[in-house]
Amino acid sequence: MSNLIEFLLRYNAFFLFIGLEVFAVYLMVNYNDHHSKVALHSSNVVSGAIMKRYDSMTDYWKLRAVNDSLANQYNQFLNQDTSSYYQHRIKVFSTNDSIYERNYNYLSAKVINNSTDRPNNFITLEKGARHGIQKNSGVLSGGGLAGIVLKTSENYSLVMSLLHRNMRLSAKIKRNNHFGSLIWTGNNPRIMTLDAIPKHARILKGDTIVTSGFSSTFPPDIMIGTVSDFRIEQGSNFYTVDVELNTDLSNIEYVNIVQNLMRDEILELQESAGNE
Amino acid sequence: MNSSVLISNIIRFFALVMAQVLILKNIDFGTYAPYFKVFVYPLFILMLPIRLPTWGAMLVALLVGLTVDMFYDSAGLHAGACVAAAFARPLAFRMFEPRGGYDINQNPNKNDLGAAWFLQYTAVILAVFIITFFIYETFLFKDFGFALIKAILSYLISFPVILVLVYIFNPKY
Numbered sequence: 169m170s171n172l173i174e175f176l177l178r179y180n181a182f183f184l185f186i187g188l189e190v191f192a193v194y195l196m197v198n199y200n201d202h203h204s205k206v207a208l209h210s211s212n213v214v215s216g217a218i219m220k221r222y223d224s225m226t227d228y229w230k231l232r233a234v235n236d237s238l239a240n241q242y243n244q245f246l247n248q249d250t251s252s253y254y255q256h257r258i259k260v261f262s263t264n265d266s267i268y269e270r271n272y273n274y275l276s277a278k279v280i281n282n283s284t285d286r287p288n289n290f291i292t293l294e295k296g297a298r299h300g301i302q303k304n305s306g307v308l309s310g311g312g313l314a315g316i317v318l319k320t321s322e323n324y325s326l327v328m329s330l331l332h333r334n335m336r337l338s339a340k341i342k343r344n345n346h347f348g349s350l351i352w353t354g355n356n357p358r359i360m361t362l363d364a365i366p367k368h369a370r371i372l373k374g375d376t377i378v379t380s381g382f383s384s385t386f387p388p389d390i391m392i393g394t395v396s397d398f399r400i401e402q403g404s405n406f407y408t409v410d411v412e413l414n415t416d417l418s419n420i421e422y423v424n425i426v427q428n429l430m431r432d433e434i435l436e437l438q439e440s441a442g443n444e
Numbered sequence: 445m446n447s448s449v450l451i452s453n454i455i456r457f458f459a460l461v462m463a464q465v466l467i468l469k470n471i472d473f474g475t476y477a478p479y480f481k482v483f484v485y486p487l488f489i490l491m492l493p494i495r496l497p498t499w500g501a502m503l504v505a506l507l508v509g510l511t512v513d514m515f516y517d518s519a520g521l522h523a524g525a526c527v528a529a530a531f532a533r534p535l536a537f538r539m540f541e542p543r544g545g546y547d548i549n550q551n552p553n554k555n556d557l558g559a560a561w562f563l564q565y566t567a568v569i570l571a572v573f574i575i576t577f578f579i580y581e582t583f584l585f586k587d588f589g590f591a592l593i594k595a596i597l598s599y600l601i602s603f604p605v606i607l608v609l610v611y612i613f614n615p616k617y
Contacts, residue, residue: 181498185531188506192527195513195520196580219515222466 272387273427274308275299282329284357284418289329291315293423296323306386306426312414313337313392314423316385325425331357331417338383339392339411342376344369350377350392350411357418359396362409369407371398377411384431449493449551452617457508460485465515481598485512486573487606489529490566491553491615494546498534505530525577532572540564553615566606574599 176183277299281292295301297320307314307327315327315335328335331352339362340347348364362377375395381388397410428434464485473480489505496504509523516522537546540561547556554562574595582591 181502181531181534184499184502185527188502188527189524192506192509192520192524193580193583195510195523196518196583198519218466226470 271428271430273300273429275301275425275427276422277301277325277425278422279420280324282417282420284329284331287354288333289331289417290318291327291329291417291420291423293325293327293425294323295425296320296325298322300427301325301425302427304385305428308386308390308424308426309417309420309422310415311391313379313386313390314415314417314420317425327423329417330360330413337386337392338380339377340380341365341369341371341395342378342389343372347380347382348406348409358413358416360393360411360413362395362411363406365398365407365409367400367405367407371395371407371409373397377409384428384434386426387428449617452615453488453492456488456491456615460488461508461511464512469515479594479597480601481577481594482605483570483574483577483598483602484605484609486526486529486570486602487609489526489533489573490569490606491551492530492533494537494550494552495548498531501530501533502527521577521580524580525573528576529569529573532569536565536568539568551617553617554610555614555616562610563607566610567603570603570606571599574602 275295277293277295279291280294281290283289283291291307291314293301293307301317301320303317303320305317307317313330315329315332316337317325318328319326330337330350331354333352333354335350335352337350338347339350346365346369348362350360350362352360365371373395377392377395379386379388379390379392391414393411393413395409396412398407400406401408464483468482468484471480471482485508488508489501492501492504505526506523509521509526510519512522512526513519537552542557542561550556552562552565557565578591578595578598581594582588
């Protein structure tokens with residue numbers, strides 16, 4: 169017995185080592201899966217409080233990662249939302265009439281991109297060639313005009329907005345049918361300029377400006393805007409008329425595309441005249 | 445002399461444990477996170493006075509290990525490795541014993557025993573610590589070859605960190 173005690177004392181470090189390792193293994197086996205025994209876990213009073221304080225300090229550093237994950241999640245939700253799906257429905261309402269032959273057909277489309285702040289503005293629509301949208305079709309919005317279709321792809325179309333430097337529309341004063349061409353000078357998104365109204369025409373502020381119907385793009389007599397100001401430039405024989413647009417192009421959501429069913433016939437005729 | 449040793453060890457205990465659980469635990473190695481574990485708190489066990497008996501060193505090591513375990517949510521894992529490191533201390537002392545033995549007032553740091561001695565001593569104890577640590581971790585999570593790679597990489601990263609700390613603070617006691 170005394171030998172055993174002597175043996176234990178002589179190798180005390182080794183036996184303590186074994187004992188402590190067994191204790192450690194016991195802890196590993198017993199405490200790591202049992203959440204009820206929280207004394208040795210970070211949820212206990214001391215380490216829990218320290219970790220909480222520390223966490224509140226370092227939350228800031230994690231913001232980048234948190235932002236990324238939120239952005240990803242938001243993106244995921246957007247992908248699930250109905251707005252991210254393409255609608256194949258094509259709404260065309262038409263009637264057959266034996267007295268009136270249909271000349272214009274209208275399609276509605278949603279605006280998915282738009283700008284008004286650049287020198288040359290464009291509108292992108294969520295409908296394209298397969299819905300029957302053709303190049304050079306007119307685009308109406310709310311109570312007025314929006315632009316002219318410039319290009320179409322399978323499902324989308326690009327519209328040259330009224331607010332484009334190359335825009336040139338035939339328009340007339342509704343009251344007396346004097347016509348001129350409507351351009352945008354690139355300054356104010358609410359104001360366009362009507363040129364080439366002859367000097368002898370009577371113009372009043374507030375006169376209604378409508379489409380002339382001379383081009384095959386728009387039907388006649390569609391409201392464009394009202395005269396806000398007019399003047400005769402030095403040495404010119406024509407009025408320069410400021411037209412306040414009826415529509416605010418900066419907030420259009422849906423537009424209507426004009427399909428002129430007789431356009432080909434008109435163009436053919438005009439071309440044949442040009443050839444002679 | 446004696447009280448300054450005690451005080452510096454107590455300060456070292458808190459400083460190293462805090463550094464471990466508040467800073468090193470939160471280092472994000474991204475994809476490589478499982479491979480790199482940086483340990484600095486074994487430095488506390490390394491720097492316990494030479495004259496402290498092994499059983500005392502092991503009990504203190506158990507205390508450090510359990511404290512760190514509280515923050516890592518790994519009851520017993522660090523404690524087991526710490527006890528093994530403390531147990532290996534006298535063996536390392538004997539291995540690298542200078543001619544003429546140790547002075548009663550010498551402490552295991554590079555000021556008292558030289559940089560070469562400290563380097564070898566740290567290399568051995570840290571190896572014991574990390575090998576034990578990853579053996580226990582594998583025993584818990586069962587993936588052995590992986591554990592070996594982790595142990596080697598963690599050793600390669602912890603060793604220089606500990607040396608840098610020693611060279612920066614250059615403890616006398």
